[in-house]
Amino acid sequence: MPHTPRLTKSDWQRQLKALLPLYGHRNWIVVADSAYPAQSKPGIETIASGAGQLEVVRKVLDAVAVSRHVRANVYLDQELEFVPESDAPGVTKYRKQLAKLLSTASPIRLPHEQIIAKLDQVSQVFQVLIIKTELTIPYTSVFFELDCAYWSADAETKLRKAMHHDLLDA
Numbered sequence: 001m002p003h004t005p006r007l008t009k010s011d012w013q014r015q016l017k018a019l020l021p022l023y024g025h026r027n028w029i030v031v032a033d034s035a036y037p038a039q040s041k042p043g044i045e046t047i048a049s050g051a052g053q054l055e056v057v058r059k060v061l062d063a064v065a066v067s068r069h070v071r072a073n074v075y076l077d078q079e080l081e082f083v084p085e086s087d088a089p090g091v092t093k094y095r096k097q098l099a100k101l102l103s104t105a106s107p108i109r110l111p112h113e114q115i116i117a118k119l120d121q122v123s124q125v126f127q128v129l130i131i132k133t134e135l136t137i138p139y140t141s142v143f144f145e146l147d148c149a150y151w152s153a154d155a156e157t158k159l160r161k162a163m164h165h166d167l168l169d170a
Helices: 009-019 053-066 078-082 091-101 112-122 153-169
Strands: 028-032 044-048 070-077 108-110 128-132 142-148
Touching: 009 044, 009 053, 009 128, 028 053, 028 112, 053 070, 053 091, 053 142, 070 078, 070 112, 078 091, 078 108, 108 112, 112 142
Parallel strands: 028 128, 044 128, 070 108
Antiparallel strands: 028 142, 070 142
């Protein structure tokens, strides 16, 4: 069985810093709990950070925030809201800390399988980076869908309408 070397904190941060300028809209970064599986798709790269979940989420948020070319749509597993403290000690504290950390991000909550299906589809054409953490609470992954920071969805809609009207006029 091949052994995957454990990255140091500086290694995963260096890798994030190196990849973010290469990434653009449609790339994803996932901050995952320790049981998140390594996926076999060539478009998905998984690294082990050896760091805490909230620390990694903060670093990804900070890296995206200072990036001029991308912003992130944040997704959370809908199941997280229903995980009981009795089955996953620490989940209540984690939810509160995560909510505070993502207070300006307006996360989108979807069932886990829907988010995984999105990743599966995207990874057929675009790169996905999964950063595993030391957290041992289920349904705690934070999914960052990168989008263009300097071109809005409204601008794209207007462009497409103008193109459509131009084609009709031709």
